[in-house]
Amino acid sequence: MTNDTILLSEIDFEEEEPGALLDSIAARGIAIPVAVVRVNGRYHCIDGRKRLTAARRLVGKKAGIERIPAAIHQDHTRAGNPFWGAKNHH
Numbered sequence: 001m002t003n004d005t006i007l008l009s010e011i012d013f014e015e016e017e018p019g020a021l022l023d024s025i026a027a028r029g030i031a032i033p034v035a036v037v038r039v040n041g042r043y044h045c046i047d048g049r050k051r052l053t054a055a056r057r058l059v060g061k062k063a064g065i066e067r068i069p070a071a072i073h074q075d076h077t078r079a080g081n082p083f084w085g086a087k088n089h090h
Helices: 021-028 049-058
Strands: 002-007 034-039 042-047 067-073
Touching: 021 049, 042 049, 042 067, 049 067
Parallel strands: 034 067
Antiparallel strands: 002 067, 034 042
């Protein structure tokens, strides 16, 4: 996992009503990074849809909200380690 800031426009997610989180992020920004994985050149949200929805609604109203702190997780769907080779049978 790596931590970085990434463009909101590069993250695919389904919006979820942010509730009071909208006011909090408007006042303080995003304090806790969202969790994403990179698939086919895009980021996909695995945690943080409310934060991302709030950020999307604040674009143009809050400076700097276009870049989001993110924990970028590795895509383990194609995980493998050549060290194990044919030995990995579990």
